[in-house]
Amino acid sequence: MNEARRVFVVDDEASVRWVVEKALSRAGIRTIPFEDARRALAALEAERPDVVITDLAMPHMDGHAFLAELQARAPGLPVVVISAHSDVDTVLRAYEGGAVEMLAKPFDIGELLALVLRLAAEQEPQASRPAPAAAPRMIGESAPMQAVYRIIGRLSRSSMTVLVTGESGSGKELVARTLHDHSPRRDKPFVAINTAAIPVELLESELFGHERGAFTGAQQRRIGRFEQAEGGTLFLDEIGDMPLDMQTRLLRVLSEHEFFRVGGHVPVRADVRIIAATHQDLEALVAAGRFREDLLHRLNVVRIRMPALRERREDIPALLEHFLRQAAAELGVEAKQLSRAAEARLVAYDWPGNVRELRNLCRRLTALAPSRQVGVEDLEAELVASAAAADAMSDWLENYFAAGEGVAQRASRDLEIALIRRALRETGGRRLEAAKLLGWGRNTLTRKIQEYGLEDQ
Numbered sequence: 224m225n226e227a228r229r230v231f232v233v234d235d236e237a238s239v240r241w242v243v244e245k246a247l248s249r250a251g252i253r254t255i256p257f258e259d260a261r262r263a264l265a266a267l268e269a270e271r272p273d274v275v276i277t278d279l280a281m282p283h284m285d286g287h288a289f290l291a292e293l294q295a296r297a298p299g300l301p302v303v304v305i306s307a308h309s310d311v312d313t314v315l316r317a318y319e320g321g322a323v324e325m326l327a328k329p330f331d332i333g334e335l336l337a338l339v340l341r342l343a344a345e346q347e348p349q350a351s352r353p354a355p356a357a358a359p360r361m362i363g364e365s366a367p368m369q370a371v372y373r374i375i376g377r378l379s380r381s382s383m384t385v386l387v388t389g390e391s392g393s394g395k396e397l398v399a400r401t402l403h404d405h406s407p408r409r410d411k412p413f414v415a416i417n418t419a420a421i422p423v424e425l426l427e428s429e430l431f432g433h434e435r436g437a438f439t440g441a442q443q444r445r446i447g448r449f450e451q452a453e454g455g456t457l458f459l460d461e462i463g464d465m466p467l468d469m470q471t472r473l474l475r476v477l478s479e480h481e482f483f484r485v486g487g488h489v490p491v492r493a494d495v496r497i498i499a500a501t502h503q504d505l506e507a508l509v510a511a512g513r514f515r516e517d518l519l520h521r522l523n524v525v526r527i528r529m530p531a532l533r534e535r536r537e538d539i540p541a542l543l544e545h546f547l548r549q550a551a552a553e554l555g556v557e558a559k560q561l562s563r564a565a566e567a568r569l570v571a572y573d574w575p576g577n578v579r580e581l582r583n584l585c586r587r588l589t590a591l592a593p594s595r596q597v598g599v600e601d602l603e604a605e606l607v608a609s610a611a612a613a614d615a616m617s618d619w620l621e622n623y624f625a626a627g628e629g630v631a632q633r634a635s636r637d638l639e640i641a642l643i644r645r646a647l648r649e650t651g652g653r654r655l656e657a658a659k660l661l662g663w664g665r666n667t668l669t670r671k672i673q674e675y676g677l678e679d680q
Contacts, residue, residue, distance in 0.1 A: 228343045233277040260289035273343040279306040290320035301342040363538030367530035379405045387500040389529030392579030395500040403456040411455030419464035419664020433485035456496045463503035474518045532574040546585035
């Protein structure tokens with residue numbers, strides 16, 4: 224265990240402390256749990272952790288007061304906030320208080336672990352840092368993947384702007400990381416942001432930063448993602464969901480290589496390579512007036528299309544083996560093995576969620592399959608459910624085809640309205656949570672609510 228890495232976990236919920244402690248300990252990180260922020264501050268006098276993870280809503284001293292004390296006593300100490308409350312005011316206040324990142328409960332433990340590992344490594348003196356862990360690699364030897372590799376290889380000596388397209392879950396961010404790792408900027412930061420996941424009112428500050436006093440609650444200057452990525456690569460995921468006014472600002476940065484922080488009057492130079500990604504048809508968005516044509520031309524210098532998993536079925540066995548081993552390592556158990564029949568069944572499956580769906584299936588099988596050998600019977604519930612859903616969808620569509628032309632437009636509209644209403648009911652009207660439930664960014668949900676006249680839902 225690497226005792227040099229220490230993390231304070233501050234949360235009044237014992238279950239949260241336990242889950243975080245177990246996950247971090249498996250990665251060789253020593254965690255010191257506290258149910259009270261005051262006790263964590265007292266412990267800070269004796270030892271300084273590499274990272275602090277804290278809740279916001281706690282008795283005696285809440286997370287905002289705790290952040291203020293940490294800033295005063297240990298400036299520069301990275302703090303990750305985890306909270307069930309993620310409205311605009313709470314998020315802004317947490318970042319202004321010094322949080323480097325904020326994750327909404329229930330959070331992805333893998334995302335938290337990766338974040339903590341990165342922040343902890345950044346706290347170590349350069350000379351004592353261990354060799355970096357092997358970066359996630361692209362898996363597959365199929366013809367479509369070979370085409371992707373060739374483009375990446377041809378770009379290895381350049382810093383050209385790249386647009387990565389492909390279905391959700393197909394691995395677009397991994398393409399971006401691979402491009403960065405094989406570029407002249409590999410020793411500089413790789414910074415990723417999902418532009419669809421950031422509320423519209425926060426996106427400008429998130430990208431460009433802001434000056435102290437720029438708006439209510441802006442108590443200090445904050446550096447945005449462009450400055451964080453200086454000299455390196457900025458990955459803009461789901462660029463198709465970026466609001467038009469932000470598209471204009473991004474176009475200006477790409478054209479002039481400088482920007483202004485929110486509330487700022489001095490231009491900031493931007494030496495950043497842009498890699499953008501989308502699962503949407505940007506040309507169709509341009510035709511609909513929802514995406515700037517000049518920005519598309521700026522982004523579309525080189526385009527890489529990531530194939531859907533069903534287009535490279537020969538890669539599925541290798542991916543299954545990789546993710547089953549990875550899931551076993553995460554859970555500290557022996558890796559599951561697929562029977563030939565089970566593997567054949569999965570190779571034949573269409574994987575609408577692509578590699579992300581395959582990875583999640585491997586995690587579920589690792590946790591739930593009763594024996595080490597996974598047979599077809601262990602897959603039945605999953606695959607039968609998928610088949611039943613397909614049959615129900617076919618029956619539903621019959622009504623639209625019976626009505627004549629315009630099937631896709633009418634069916635898509637009605638389905639999205641139904642999904643939005645159900646998601647809002649499930650989350651009690653909380654739009655950010657509803658957007659996450661739907662797999663959209665908040666900006667996308669807000670736009671569709673306005674488009675369909677659902678503001679009172």
